[in-house]
Amino acid sequence: MQEFSEVQILIVDDERDIREPLGQYLRSKGFRVQLAANAVEARKAIAESAIGLVVLDVMMPGEDGLSLCRWLVANEGPPVILLTAMGDDTDRIVGLEIGADDYLAKPFNPRELQARIRAVLRRVPPPVHTISNSLRRFAGWTHDPSSRELRHTDGRQVELTTAENRLLEVLLDHPRKVLSRSSLLDLTAGREAKAYDRAIDNQISRLRRKIELDPQHPVLLVTDWGGGYALAADVEADDTTET
Amino acid sequence: MQEFSEVQILIVDDERDIREPLGQYLRSKGFRVQLAANAVEARKAIAESAIGLVVLDVMMPGEDGLSLCRWLVANEGPPVILLTAMGDDTDRIVGLEIGADDYLAKPFNPRELQARIRAVLRRVPPPVHTISNSLRRFAGWTHDPSSRELRHTDGRQVELTTAENRLLEVLLDHPRKVLSRSSLLDLTAGREAKAYDRAIDNQISRLRRKIELDPQHPVLLVTDWGGGYALAADVEADDTTET
DNA sequence: TCCCCGTTGATACAATTTGCGACAAACTCC
DNA sequence: GGAGTTTGTCGCAAATTGTATCAACGGGGA
Numbered sequence: 001m002q003e004f005s006e007v008q009i010l011i012v013d014d015e016r017d018i019r020e021p022l023g024q025y026l027r028s029k030g031f032r033v034q035l036a037a038n039a040v041e042a043r044k045a046i047a048e049s050a051i052g053l054v055v056l057d058v059m060m061p062g063e064d065g066l067s068l069c070r071w072l073v074a075n076e077g078p079p080v081i082l083l084t085a086m087g088d089d090t091d092r093i094v095g096l097e098i099g100a101d102d103y104l105a106k107p108f109n110p111r112e113l114q115a116r117i118r119a120v121l122r123r124v125p126p127p128v129h130t131i132s133n134s135l136r137r138f139a140g141w142t143h144d145p146s147s148r149e150l151r152h153t154d155g156r157q158v159e160l161t162t163a164e165n166r167l168l169e170v171l172l173d174h175p176r177k178v179l180s181r182s183s184l185l186d187l188t189a190g191r192e193a194k195a196y197d198r199a200i201d202n203q204i205s206r207l208r209r210k211i212e213l214d215p216q217h218p219v220l221l222v223t224d225w226g227g228g229y230a231l232a233a234d235v236e237a238d239d240t241t242e243t
Numbered sequence: 244m245q246e247f248s249e250v251q252i253l254i255v256d257d258e259r260d261i262r263e264p265l266g267q268y269l270r271s272k273g274f275r276v277q278l279a280a281n282a283v284e285a286r287k288a289i290a291e292s293a294i295g296l297v298v299l300d301v302m303m304p305g306e307d308g309l310s311l312c313r314w315l316v317a318n319e320g321p322p323v324i325l326l327t328a329m330g331d332d333t334d335r336i337v338g339l340e341i342g343a344d345d346y347l348a349k350p351f352n353p354r355e356l357q358a359r360i361r362a363v364l365r366r367v368p369p370p371v372h373t374i375s376n377s378l379r380r381f382a383g384w385t386h387d388p389s390s391r392e393l394r395h396t397d398g399r400q401v402e403l404t405t406a407e408n409r410l411l412e413v414l415l416d417h418p419r420k421v422l423s424r425s426s427l428l429d430l431t432a433g434r435e436a437k438a439y440d441r442a443i444d445n446q447i448s449r450l451r452r453k454i455e456l457d458p459q460h461p462v463l464l465v466t467d468w469g470g471g472y473a474l475a476a477d478v479e480a481d482d483t484t485e486t
Numbered sequence: 487t488c489c490c491c492g493t494t495g496a497t498a499c500a501a502t503t504t505g506c507g508a509c510a511a512a513c514t515c516c
Numbered sequence: 517g518g519a520g521t522t523t524g525t526c527g528c529a530a531a532t533t534g535t536a537t538c539a540a541c542g543g544g545g546a
Binding site for chain 2: 492
Protein backbone atom coordinates (compact mmCIF):
# COMPACT_ATOMS: atom_id res chain seq x y z
CA MET A 1 0.00 0.00 0.00
CA GLN A 2 1.15 3.48 -0.83
CA GLU A 3 2.23 6.02 1.74
CA PHE A 4 0.19 9.20 1.84
CA SER A 5 1.44 10.78 5.03
CA GLU A 6 4.13 12.67 3.13
CA VAL A 7 1.60 14.42 0.96
CA GLN A 8 0.45 17.87 1.86
CA ILE A 9 -3.17 18.75 1.17
CA LEU A 10 -4.35 22.31 0.69
CA ILE A 11 -7.97 23.06 1.55
CA VAL A 12 -9.36 26.20 -0.07
CA ASP A 13 -12.76 27.31 1.22
CA ASP A 14 -14.03 30.68 2.37
CA GLU A 15 -16.22 29.24 5.10
CA ARG A 16 -14.28 28.62 8.26
CA ASP A 17 -16.95 26.19 9.47
CA ILE A 18 -16.11 23.89 6.61
CA ARG A 19 -12.41 24.56 6.19
CA GLU A 20 -11.26 23.93 9.74
CA PRO A 21 -13.22 20.82 10.75
CA LEU A 22 -12.33 19.28 7.40
CA GLY A 23 -8.68 20.02 8.06
CA GLN A 24 -8.94 18.39 11.47
CA TYR A 25 -10.57 15.34 9.98
CA LEU A 26 -7.91 14.87 7.29
CA ARG A 27 -5.12 15.41 9.81
CA SER A 28 -6.69 12.68 11.94
CA LYS A 29 -6.42 10.43 8.90
CA GLY A 30 -2.70 11.03 8.62
CA PHE A 31 -2.49 13.77 6.01
CA ARG A 32 -0.53 16.97 6.41
CA VAL A 33 -2.94 19.82 5.82
CA GLN A 34 -2.78 23.52 5.01
CA LEU A 35 -5.72 25.89 4.86
CA ALA A 36 -6.55 28.86 2.65
CA ALA A 37 -9.63 31.07 2.74
CA ASN A 38 -9.39 32.40 -0.81
CA ALA A 39 -7.55 32.17 -4.07
CA VAL A 40 -4.85 34.60 -3.04
CA GLU A 41 -3.90 32.63 0.04
CA ALA A 42 -4.07 29.46 -2.03
CA ARG A 43 -1.58 30.71 -4.60
CA LYS A 44 0.72 31.80 -1.81
CA ALA A 45 0.59 28.38 -0.15
CA ILE A 46 1.22 26.61 -3.44
CA ALA A 47 4.16 28.84 -4.23
CA GLU A 48 5.76 28.29 -0.85
CA SER A 49 5.01 24.68 0.01
CA ALA A 50 5.10 21.37 -1.73
CA ILE A 51 1.36 20.94 -2.07
CA GLY A 52 0.44 17.51 -3.37
CA LEU A 53 -3.28 18.01 -3.82
CA VAL A 54 -5.79 20.86 -3.61
CA VAL A 55 -9.36 20.56 -2.31
CA LEU A 56 -11.04 23.59 -3.81
CA ASP A 57 -14.43 25.18 -3.22
CA VAL A 58 -15.94 26.48 -6.45
CA MET A 59 -18.08 29.19 -4.89
CA MET A 60 -15.87 31.81 -3.30
CA PRO A 61 -15.88 35.58 -3.07
CA GLY A 62 -13.15 37.19 -5.15
CA GLU A 63 -11.50 34.92 -7.70
CA ASP A 64 -13.62 31.82 -7.87
CA GLY A 65 -12.56 28.19 -7.70
CA LEU A 66 -12.94 27.42 -11.38
CA SER A 67 -10.59 30.21 -12.28
CA LEU A 68 -7.97 29.04 -9.81
CA CYS A 69 -8.43 25.49 -11.04
CA ARG A 70 -7.86 26.54 -14.63
CA TRP A 71 -4.68 28.29 -13.61
CA LEU A 72 -3.43 25.25 -11.71
CA VAL A 73 -4.05 22.93 -14.61
CA ALA A 74 -2.44 25.29 -17.10
CA ASN A 75 0.63 25.57 -14.87
CA GLU A 76 0.87 21.85 -14.21
CA GLY A 77 0.17 22.39 -10.54
CA PRO A 78 -1.03 19.74 -8.10
CA PRO A 79 -4.21 17.77 -8.84
CA VAL A 80 -7.50 19.37 -7.85
CA ILE A 81 -10.69 18.08 -6.25
CA LEU A 82 -13.55 20.55 -6.59
CA LEU A 83 -16.30 21.10 -4.04
CA THR A 84 -19.47 22.15 -5.81
CA ALA A 85 -22.95 23.10 -4.73
CA MET A 86 -25.39 20.21 -4.65
CA GLY A 87 -27.06 19.49 -7.93
CA ASP A 88 -25.15 22.04 -9.93
CA ASP A 89 -24.40 19.94 -12.99
CA THR A 90 -22.93 22.84 -14.90
CA ASP A 91 -20.19 23.60 -12.41
CA ARG A 92 -19.21 19.96 -12.18
CA ILE A 93 -19.04 19.42 -15.90
CA VAL A 94 -17.18 22.64 -16.49
CA GLY A 95 -14.82 21.75 -13.66
CA LEU A 96 -13.97 18.40 -15.15
CA GLU A 97 -13.65 19.83 -18.61
CA ILE A 98 -11.13 22.40 -17.57
CA GLY A 99 -9.09 19.67 -15.96
CA ALA A 100 -10.10 19.14 -12.36
CA ASP A 101 -9.25 15.64 -11.26
CA ASP A 102 -12.47 15.05 -9.38
CA TYR A 103 -15.34 16.81 -7.67
CA LEU A 104 -17.65 16.30 -4.74
CA ALA A 105 -21.09 17.85 -4.20
CA LYS A 106 -21.67 19.68 -0.94
CA PRO A 107 -22.72 18.59 1.58
CA PHE A 108 -20.46 15.58 1.37
CA ASN A 109 -19.47 12.64 3.46
CA PRO A 110 -15.89 13.26 4.77
CA ARG A 111 -15.10 9.60 4.36
CA GLU A 112 -15.93 9.88 0.69
CA LEU A 113 -13.66 12.88 0.31
CA GLN A 114 -10.91 10.86 1.91
CA ALA A 115 -11.51 8.01 -0.53
CA ARG A 116 -11.41 10.43 -3.45
CA ILE A 117 -8.21 12.02 -2.22
CA ARG A 118 -6.59 8.61 -2.04
CA ALA A 119 -7.92 7.70 -5.47
CA VAL A 120 -6.51 10.86 -7.02
CA LEU A 121 -3.15 10.51 -5.29
CA ARG A 122 -2.91 6.93 -6.41
CA ARG A 123 -3.11 7.80 -10.06
CA VAL A 124 -1.10 11.00 -10.06
CA PRO A 125 2.48 10.20 -10.94
CA PRO A 126 4.74 10.53 -7.91
CA PRO A 127 6.86 13.69 -7.81
CA VAL A 128 10.08 13.59 -9.69
CA HIS A 129 12.88 11.92 -7.88
CA THR A 130 14.98 14.01 -5.56
CA ILE A 131 18.70 13.82 -5.31
CA SER A 132 19.49 10.55 -3.67
CA ASN A 133 22.84 9.18 -2.74
CA SER A 134 21.70 5.65 -2.21
CA LEU A 135 23.48 2.88 -4.04
CA ARG A 136 21.50 0.85 -6.49
CA ARG A 137 22.26 -2.43 -8.16
CA PHE A 138 21.25 -3.74 -11.55
CA ALA A 139 22.53 -6.52 -13.77
CA GLY A 140 25.69 -6.98 -11.75
CA TRP A 141 26.49 -3.28 -11.58
CA THR A 142 26.46 -1.16 -8.46
CA HIS A 143 25.83 2.51 -9.05
CA ASP A 144 27.03 5.21 -6.69
CA PRO A 145 25.36 8.43 -7.81
CA SER A 146 27.37 10.71 -5.55
CA SER A 147 30.76 9.62 -6.86
CA ARG A 148 29.28 8.89 -10.31
CA GLU A 149 30.96 5.53 -10.23
CA LEU A 150 29.85 2.17 -11.47
CA ARG A 151 31.32 -1.15 -10.37
CA HIS A 152 30.57 -4.54 -11.77
CA THR A 153 30.84 -7.78 -9.82
CA ASP A 154 33.30 -9.01 -12.46
CA GLY A 155 35.67 -6.21 -11.52
CA ARG A 156 34.96 -3.71 -14.27
CA GLN A 157 34.82 -0.16 -13.01
CA VAL A 158 33.61 2.92 -14.81
CA GLU A 159 33.52 6.64 -14.18
CA LEU A 160 30.50 8.47 -15.50
CA THR A 161 30.27 12.07 -16.58
CA THR A 162 27.58 14.31 -15.11
CA ALA A 163 25.18 13.85 -17.98
CA GLU A 164 25.73 10.12 -18.22
CA ASN A 165 25.17 9.81 -14.50
CA ARG A 166 21.96 11.79 -14.73
CA LEU A 167 20.70 9.70 -17.60
CA LEU A 168 21.46 6.49 -15.80
CA GLU A 169 19.70 7.73 -12.68
CA VAL A 170 16.56 8.48 -14.63
CA LEU A 171 16.65 5.07 -16.25
CA LEU A 172 17.18 3.45 -12.86
CA ASP A 173 14.13 5.31 -11.61
CA HIS A 174 12.05 3.66 -14.32
CA PRO A 175 13.38 0.16 -14.82
CA ARG A 176 11.94 -1.72 -17.79
CA LYS A 177 9.90 1.28 -18.86
CA VAL A 178 10.29 2.75 -22.30
CA LEU A 179 11.05 6.43 -22.00
CA SER A 180 10.69 8.71 -24.98
CA ARG A 181 13.54 10.97 -26.00
CA SER A 182 11.42 13.90 -24.97
CA SER A 183 10.81 12.50 -21.46
CA LEU A 184 14.46 11.66 -21.07
CA LEU A 185 15.53 15.11 -22.15
CA ASP A 186 13.00 16.63 -19.81
CA LEU A 187 14.05 14.47 -16.86
CA THR A 188 17.79 14.73 -17.41
CA ALA A 189 18.31 18.25 -18.68
CA GLY A 190 14.94 19.83 -17.93
CA ARG A 191 14.60 21.20 -21.41
CA GLU A 192 12.31 20.71 -24.37
CA ALA A 193 13.42 18.72 -27.36
CA LYS A 194 13.92 20.77 -30.44
CA ALA A 195 13.36 19.39 -33.89
CA TYR A 196 15.87 16.72 -34.84
CA ASP A 197 17.31 16.69 -31.33
CA ARG A 198 19.76 13.83 -31.05
CA ALA A 199 21.37 14.69 -27.76
CA ILE A 200 19.82 11.70 -26.00
CA ASP A 201 20.82 9.27 -28.73
CA ASN A 202 24.35 10.36 -28.21
CA GLN A 203 24.31 10.00 -24.45
CA ILE A 204 22.76 6.56 -24.78
CA SER A 205 25.45 5.63 -27.23
CA ARG A 206 28.17 6.86 -24.87
CA LEU A 207 26.65 5.10 -21.90
CA ARG A 208 26.42 1.89 -23.88
CA ARG A 209 30.10 2.03 -24.68
CA LYS A 210 30.77 2.13 -20.96
CA ILE A 211 28.44 -0.49 -19.59
CA GLU A 212 27.46 -2.86 -22.36
CA LEU A 213 29.64 -5.91 -22.87
CA ASP A 214 29.00 -5.68 -26.57
CA PRO A 215 27.92 -2.15 -27.46
CA GLN A 216 26.92 -3.34 -30.91
CA HIS A 217 24.29 -5.61 -29.39
CA PRO A 218 22.97 -3.77 -26.36
CA VAL A 219 21.23 -5.87 -23.74
CA LEU A 220 20.83 -3.36 -20.94
CA LEU A 221 20.03 -0.13 -22.74
CA VAL A 222 17.60 -1.26 -25.36
CA THR A 223 16.03 0.75 -28.13
CA ASP A 224 12.28 0.70 -28.61
CA TRP A 225 12.10 1.58 -32.28
CA GLY A 226 9.94 4.65 -32.72
CA GLY A 227 9.44 4.83 -28.97
CA GLY A 228 12.57 5.60 -27.04
CA TYR A 229 14.94 3.76 -24.74
CA ALA A 230 14.55 1.47 -21.75
CA LEU A 231 16.72 -0.13 -19.12
CA ALA A 232 16.14 -3.86 -19.48
CA ALA A 233 17.07 -4.91 -15.98
CA ASP A 234 15.61 -5.01 -12.51
CA VAL A 235 16.90 -2.49 -10.02
CA GLU A 236 17.29 -2.95 -6.30
CA ALA A 237 18.46 -0.66 -3.55
CA ASP A 238 21.80 -1.55 -2.04
CA ASP A 239 21.71 -0.96 1.70
CA THR A 240 25.23 -2.02 2.53
CA THR A 241 26.79 0.65 4.69
CA GLU A 242 29.72 2.04 2.75
CA THR A 243 32.13 4.85 3.26
CA MET B 244 -5.36 19.74 -27.04
CA GLN B 245 -4.81 16.07 -26.47
CA GLU B 246 -5.88 13.44 -28.97
CA PHE B 247 -8.40 10.92 -27.68
CA SER B 248 -9.51 9.27 -30.87
CA GLU B 249 -6.75 6.70 -30.53
CA VAL B 250 -8.08 5.48 -27.24
CA GLN B 251 -10.36 2.49 -27.17
CA ILE B 252 -13.13 2.48 -24.58
CA LEU B 253 -14.74 -0.70 -23.30
CA ILE B 254 -18.30 -0.44 -22.02
CA VAL B 255 -19.36 -3.27 -19.72
CA ASP B 256 -23.05 -3.36 -18.88
CA ASP B 257 -25.54 -6.21 -18.97
CA GLU B 258 -28.40 -4.03 -20.20
CA ARG B 259 -28.34 -3.65 -23.94
CA ASP B 260 -30.56 -0.56 -23.65
CA ILE B 261 -27.74 1.22 -21.86
CA ARG B 262 -24.70 -0.38 -23.45
CA GLU B 263 -25.53 0.21 -27.09
CA PRO B 264 -26.83 3.78 -27.12
CA LEU B 265 -23.95 4.76 -24.88
CA GLY B 266 -21.54 3.18 -27.33
CA GLN B 267 -23.14 5.11 -30.17
CA TYR B 268 -22.90 8.34 -28.25
CA LEU B 269 -19.22 7.91 -27.45
CA ARG B 270 -18.44 6.88 -31.02
CA SER B 271 -20.12 10.06 -32.18
CA LYS B 272 -17.74 11.93 -29.90
CA GLY B 273 -14.75 10.39 -31.62
CA PHE B 274 -13.87 7.49 -29.35
CA ARG B 275 -13.28 3.96 -30.50
CA VAL B 276 -15.68 1.78 -28.53
CA GLN B 277 -16.09 -1.88 -27.71
CA LEU B 278 -19.00 -3.44 -25.85
CA ALA B 279 -19.25 -6.29 -23.37
CA ALA B 280 -22.35 -7.65 -21.65
CA ASN B 281 -20.59 -9.30 -18.72
CA ALA B 282 -17.28 -9.83 -17.01
CA VAL B 283 -16.32 -12.78 -19.18
CA GLU B 284 -16.73 -10.83 -22.39
CA ALA B 285 -14.91 -7.92 -20.79
CA ARG B 286 -11.86 -10.01 -19.93
CA LYS B 287 -11.83 -11.38 -23.43
CA ALA B 288 -11.94 -7.91 -24.96
CA ILE B 289 -9.17 -6.71 -22.70
CA ALA B 290 -7.01 -9.69 -23.56
CA GLU B 291 -7.46 -9.22 -27.27
CA SER B 292 -7.55 -5.47 -27.74
CA ALA B 293 -5.68 -2.49 -26.49
CA ILE B 294 -8.35 -1.09 -24.20
CA GLY B 295 -7.50 2.33 -22.82
CA LEU B 296 -10.36 2.80 -20.38
CA VAL B 297 -13.22 0.69 -19.01
CA VAL B 298 -16.70 2.00 -18.20
CA LEU B 299 -18.02 -0.63 -15.84
CA ASP B 300 -21.48 -1.27 -14.42
CA VAL B 301 -21.26 -2.42 -10.81
CA MET B 302 -24.49 -4.37 -10.80
CA MET B 303 -24.26 -7.30 -13.15
CA PRO B 304 -25.36 -10.93 -13.08
CA GLY B 305 -22.46 -13.34 -12.73
CA GLU B 306 -19.19 -11.78 -11.66
CA ASP B 307 -20.00 -8.28 -10.52
CA GLY B 308 -18.32 -5.03 -11.47
CA LEU B 309 -16.42 -4.52 -8.24
CA SER B 310 -14.78 -7.90 -8.57
CA LEU B 311 -13.70 -7.19 -12.14
CA CYS B 312 -12.51 -3.76 -11.10
CA ARG B 313 -10.40 -5.22 -8.32
CA TRP B 314 -8.82 -7.61 -10.77
CA LEU B 315 -8.08 -4.84 -13.27
CA VAL B 316 -6.43 -2.68 -10.63
CA ALA B 317 -4.39 -5.58 -9.28
CA ASN B 318 -3.17 -6.41 -12.78
CA GLU B 319 -2.39 -2.84 -13.72
CA GLY B 320 -5.11 -2.85 -16.33
CA PRO B 321 -6.72 0.20 -17.89
CA PRO B 322 -8.37 2.84 -15.68
CA VAL B 323 -11.96 2.21 -14.64
CA ILE B 324 -15.04 4.40 -14.33
CA LEU B 325 -17.77 2.70 -12.33
CA LEU B 326 -21.49 3.07 -12.96
CA THR B 327 -23.33 2.69 -9.68
CA ALA B 328 -26.95 2.77 -8.64
CA MET B 329 -28.23 6.17 -7.61
CA GLY B 330 -27.54 7.08 -4.04
CA ASP B 331 -25.61 3.98 -3.16
CA ASP B 332 -22.83 5.56 -1.15
CA THR B 333 -21.37 2.23 -0.14
CA ASP B 334 -20.69 1.01 -3.66
CA ARG B 335 -19.12 4.30 -4.63
CA ILE B 336 -16.81 4.49 -1.67
CA VAL B 337 -15.83 0.85 -1.95
CA GLY B 338 -15.26 1.34 -5.65
CA LEU B 339 -12.91 4.24 -5.13
CA GLU B 340 -11.13 2.48 -2.30
CA ILE B 341 -10.36 -0.59 -4.35
CA GLY B 342 -8.91 1.66 -7.00
CA ALA B 343 -11.54 2.74 -9.48
CA ASP B 344 -10.58 6.03 -11.07
CA ASP B 345 -14.02 7.55 -10.93
CA TYR B 346 -17.68 6.69 -10.69
CA LEU B 347 -20.97 7.98 -11.96
CA ALA B 348 -24.43 7.39 -10.47
CA LYS B 349 -27.12 6.04 -12.78
CA PRO B 350 -29.02 7.53 -14.40
CA PHE B 351 -26.35 9.86 -15.67
CA ASN B 352 -25.93 12.61 -18.19
CA PRO B 353 -23.90 11.23 -21.14
CA ARG B 354 -22.17 14.54 -21.49
CA GLU B 355 -20.94 14.20 -17.96
CA LEU B 356 -19.62 10.71 -18.62
CA GLN B 357 -17.77 12.10 -21.59
CA ALA B 358 -16.27 14.84 -19.43
CA ARG B 359 -15.21 12.26 -16.84
CA ILE B 360 -13.68 10.03 -19.47
CA ARG B 361 -11.64 12.94 -20.72
CA ALA B 362 -10.67 13.88 -17.19
CA VAL B 363 -9.48 10.35 -16.42
CA LEU B 364 -7.61 10.03 -19.68
CA ARG B 365 -5.98 13.36 -19.08
CA ARG B 366 -4.50 12.31 -15.77
CA VAL B 367 -3.68 8.72 -16.57
CA PRO B 368 -0.10 8.70 -17.73
CA PRO B 369 0.14 7.85 -21.42
CA PRO B 370 0.65 4.13 -21.77
CA VAL B 371 4.32 3.28 -21.52
CA HIS B 372 5.64 0.19 -23.11
CA THR B 373 7.38 -2.01 -20.65
CA ILE B 374 10.15 -4.44 -21.35
CA SER B 375 9.03 -7.72 -19.87
CA ASN B 376 11.60 -9.97 -18.26
CA SER B 377 9.92 -13.36 -18.30
CA LEU B 378 11.63 -16.02 -20.37
CA ARG B 379 9.31 -18.33 -22.22
CA ARG B 380 9.89 -21.51 -24.13
CA PHE B 381 8.10 -22.93 -27.15
CA ALA B 382 8.99 -25.51 -29.74
CA GLY B 383 12.61 -25.64 -28.70
CA TRP B 384 13.03 -21.89 -28.66
CA THR B 385 13.68 -19.77 -25.60
CA HIS B 386 12.58 -16.18 -25.88
CA ASP B 387 14.18 -13.40 -23.87
CA PRO B 388 12.08 -10.26 -24.31
CA SER B 389 14.64 -8.00 -22.61
CA SER B 390 17.43 -8.66 -25.02
CA ARG B 391 14.95 -9.51 -27.79
CA GLU B 392 16.85 -12.69 -28.39
CA LEU B 393 15.71 -16.12 -29.37
CA ARG B 394 17.76 -19.27 -28.82
CA HIS B 395 16.98 -22.72 -30.06
CA THR B 396 18.14 -25.90 -28.37
CA ASP B 397 19.87 -26.85 -31.62
CA GLY B 398 22.10 -23.80 -31.30
CA ARG B 399 20.39 -21.40 -33.65
CA GLN B 400 20.24 -17.88 -32.31
CA VAL B 401 18.25 -14.97 -33.61
CA GLU B 402 17.96 -11.27 -32.85
CA LEU B 403 14.50 -9.77 -33.17
CA THR B 404 13.62 -6.19 -33.99
CA THR B 405 11.30 -4.16 -31.78
CA ALA B 406 8.21 -4.91 -33.82
CA GLU B 407 9.02 -8.57 -34.32
CA ASN B 408 9.61 -8.95 -30.62
CA ARG B 409 6.29 -7.34 -29.80
CA LEU B 410 4.45 -9.52 -32.30
CA LEU B 411 6.02 -12.65 -30.89
CA GLU B 412 5.13 -11.62 -27.37
CA VAL B 413 1.50 -11.21 -28.31
CA LEU B 414 1.47 -14.60 -30.00
CA LEU B 415 3.11 -16.17 -26.96
CA ASP B 416 0.38 -14.64 -24.81
CA HIS B 417 -2.20 -16.50 -26.88
CA PRO B 418 -0.72 -19.84 -27.84
CA ARG B 419 -2.74 -21.91 -30.33
CA LYS B 420 -5.28 -19.11 -30.66
CA VAL B 421 -6.08 -17.56 -34.01
CA LEU B 422 -5.65 -13.81 -33.82
CA SER B 423 -7.08 -11.62 -36.52
CA ARG B 424 -4.89 -9.08 -38.26
CA SER B 425 -6.92 -6.39 -36.62
CA SER B 426 -6.32 -7.79 -33.11
CA LEU B 427 -2.64 -8.24 -33.79
CA LEU B 428 -2.28 -4.72 -35.08
CA ASP B 429 -4.19 -3.42 -32.11
CA LEU B 430 -2.14 -5.36 -29.59
CA THR B 431 1.25 -4.76 -31.18
CA ALA B 432 1.01 -1.23 -32.49
CA GLY B 433 -2.13 -0.01 -30.73
CA ARG B 434 -3.57 1.26 -33.94
CA GLU B 435 -6.50 0.41 -36.13
CA ALA B 436 -6.10 -1.33 -39.45
CA LYS B 437 -6.63 0.81 -42.47
CA ALA B 438 -7.99 -0.55 -45.72
CA TYR B 439 -5.62 -3.03 -47.35
CA ASP B 440 -3.31 -2.92 -44.36
CA ARG B 441 -0.66 -5.58 -44.78
CA ALA B 442 1.72 -4.51 -42.07
CA ILE B 443 1.03 -7.64 -40.01
CA ASP B 444 1.41 -10.00 -42.96
CA ASN B 445 4.79 -8.52 -43.48
CA GLN B 446 5.89 -8.86 -39.90
CA ILE B 447 4.67 -12.45 -39.82
CA SER B 448 6.62 -13.10 -42.97
CA ARG B 449 9.75 -11.59 -41.46
CA LEU B 450 9.33 -13.54 -38.25
CA ARG B 451 8.89 -16.73 -40.20
CA ARG B 452 12.13 -16.18 -42.05
CA LYS B 453 13.85 -15.97 -38.68
CA ILE B 454 12.32 -18.86 -36.79
CA GLU B 455 10.85 -21.32 -39.26
CA LEU B 456 13.13 -24.06 -40.49
CA ASP B 457 11.39 -23.91 -43.85
CA PRO B 458 9.76 -20.50 -44.21
CA GLN B 459 7.93 -21.69 -47.31
CA HIS B 460 6.08 -24.24 -45.23
CA PRO B 461 5.51 -22.66 -41.84
CA VAL B 462 4.92 -24.95 -38.92
CA LEU B 463 5.03 -22.52 -36.00
CA LEU B 464 3.38 -19.41 -37.35
CA VAL B 465 0.44 -20.84 -39.20
CA THR B 466 -2.09 -19.02 -41.32
CA ASP B 467 -5.79 -19.45 -40.67
CA TRP B 468 -7.14 -18.71 -44.10
CA GLY B 469 -9.58 -15.81 -43.88
CA GLY B 470 -9.04 -15.61 -40.12
CA GLY B 471 -5.59 -14.54 -39.14
CA TYR B 472 -2.48 -16.13 -37.68
CA ALA B 473 -1.76 -18.45 -34.77
CA LEU B 474 1.23 -19.80 -32.93
CA ALA B 475 1.06 -23.57 -33.26
CA ALA B 476 3.04 -24.50 -30.18
CA ASP B 477 2.65 -24.78 -26.45
CA VAL B 478 4.28 -22.12 -24.37
CA GLU B 479 5.77 -22.51 -20.93
CA ALA B 480 7.42 -20.11 -18.58
CA ASP B 481 11.13 -20.66 -18.11
CA ASP B 482 12.16 -20.14 -14.52
CA THR B 483 15.85 -20.85 -14.88
CA THR B 484 17.70 -18.26 -12.88
CA GLU B 485 19.80 -16.30 -15.29
CA THR B 486 22.12 -13.39 -14.91
C1' DT C 487 -13.42 -30.95 -61.71
C1' DC C 488 -12.55 -26.34 -63.12
C1' DC C 489 -12.83 -21.46 -62.80
C1' DC C 490 -13.20 -17.07 -60.54
C1' DC C 491 -12.09 -14.01 -57.06
C1' DG C 492 -10.73 -12.63 -52.78
C1' DT C 493 -6.68 -13.75 -49.66
C1' DT C 494 -1.93 -14.52 -48.73
C1' DG C 495 3.33 -14.64 -49.60
C1' DA C 496 7.30 -12.52 -51.27
C1' DT C 497 9.87 -8.96 -53.08
C1' DA C 498 10.98 -4.35 -53.94
C1' DC C 499 10.80 0.18 -52.50
C1' DA C 500 10.17 4.48 -49.88
C1' DA C 501 9.96 6.87 -45.54
C1' DT C 502 11.51 7.10 -41.01
C1' DT C 503 14.40 6.26 -37.38
C1' DT C 504 18.69 5.12 -35.26
C1' DG C 505 24.00 4.49 -34.55
C1' DC C 506 27.99 6.79 -34.44
C1' DG C 507 32.16 9.30 -35.97
C1' DA C 508 33.61 14.01 -36.37
C1' DC C 509 33.54 18.53 -35.04
C1' DA C 510 32.26 22.66 -32.52
C1' DA C 511 30.53 24.85 -28.46
C1' DA C 512 30.45 25.01 -23.56
C1' DC C 513 32.30 24.09 -19.39
C1' DT C 514 36.13 22.99 -15.66
C1' DC C 515 39.97 23.31 -13.38
C1' DC C 516 44.21 25.31 -12.85
C1' DG D 517 43.52 32.89 -20.08
C1' DG D 518 44.46 28.09 -21.64
C1' DA D 519 44.41 23.06 -21.89
C1' DG D 520 41.62 19.25 -21.32
C1' DT D 521 36.83 17.41 -20.72
C1' DT D 522 32.29 17.18 -21.56
C1' DT D 523 28.25 17.81 -24.26
C1' DG D 524 25.45 19.18 -28.24
C1' DT D 525 25.00 19.28 -33.43
C1' DC D 526 25.72 17.61 -38.07
C1' DG D 527 25.90 14.26 -41.54
C1' DC D 528 25.83 9.93 -43.50
C1' DA D 529 25.31 4.92 -43.47
C1' DA D 530 22.59 1.28 -41.74
C1' DA D 531 18.50 -0.58 -39.82
C1' DT D 532 13.58 -0.84 -39.30
C1' DT D 533 8.98 -0.55 -40.71
C1' DG D 534 5.06 0.32 -43.69
C1' DT D 535 3.18 0.28 -48.58
C1' DA D 536 2.76 -1.28 -53.27
C1' DT D 537 2.79 -4.83 -56.53
C1' DC D 538 2.24 -9.15 -58.50
C1' DA D 539 2.28 -14.01 -58.42
C1' DA D 540 0.60 -18.05 -55.99
C1' DC D 541 -2.94 -20.08 -53.39
C1' DG D 542 -7.51 -21.64 -51.42
C1' DG D 543 -12.20 -22.54 -51.64
C1' DG D 544 -16.90 -22.12 -53.06
C1' DG D 545 -20.02 -22.54 -56.82
C1' DA D 546 -21.09 -23.91 -61.64
